[in-house]
Amino acid sequence: MNSALVGLIGVIVVVLIAESVGLYLRGPLGALLKTEKSTERSNFWSAYIRIVLLLVPAAFALVTFPTTAHEDPVLVIVEQLRWGLAALLISLAVAGKALRVPTPPRYNPAPYIPPVAPPPIPGPAR
Numbered sequence: 001m002n003s004a005l006v007g008l009i010g011v012i013v014v015v016l017i018a019e020s021v022g023l024y025l026r027g028p029l030g031a032l033l034k035t036e037k038s039t040e041r042s043n044f045w046s047a048y049i050r051i052v053l054l055l056v057p058a059a060f061a062l063v064t065f066p067t068t069a070h071e072d073p074v075l076v077i078v079e080q081l082r083w084g085l086a087a088l089l090i091s092l093a094v095a096g097k098a099l100r101v102p103t104p105p106r107y108n109p110a111p112y113i114p115p116v117a118p119p120p121i122p123g124p125a126r
Helices: 003-024 026-033 039-063 073-098
Strands: none
Touching (some): 039 073
C-alpha cells in the first residue's frame, strides 16, 4: 500500500477522533461557558477550544507522516494515532487549565454577636 495513502488514513482517523471529542464536549463546554460575562465571550471560547482540540492533534499526526515509501502500514497508523492522541490529551489539559472557573469562596460567617442597646442619654426627659 502507498505510504502517502496510509499517512492520509492515519491523519483522517486522528481528526475524526478529535472531532468526536469536541462534539462530546460541546454540551458541557457550553454549560461551563454560560457563566461567562457575555455571550460573545462564551461563543469565542467555545469556538477557540473546538479549533484547538481539532488542529493540535492533526498537526502532531502530520508531523509523524511517513517519509519513506516502504513502511509497515500498521506501524505508521499506530504511530500517528499515538502522537495524535497524546496531542489531544495535551490540548485538553491546556484548555481545561485555561477555562478553569474559579470557585466562589466558602461562606465563613462571623460568630453571632447580639446587638447592644446604647446607654440612655442623661438629661431632662421629655
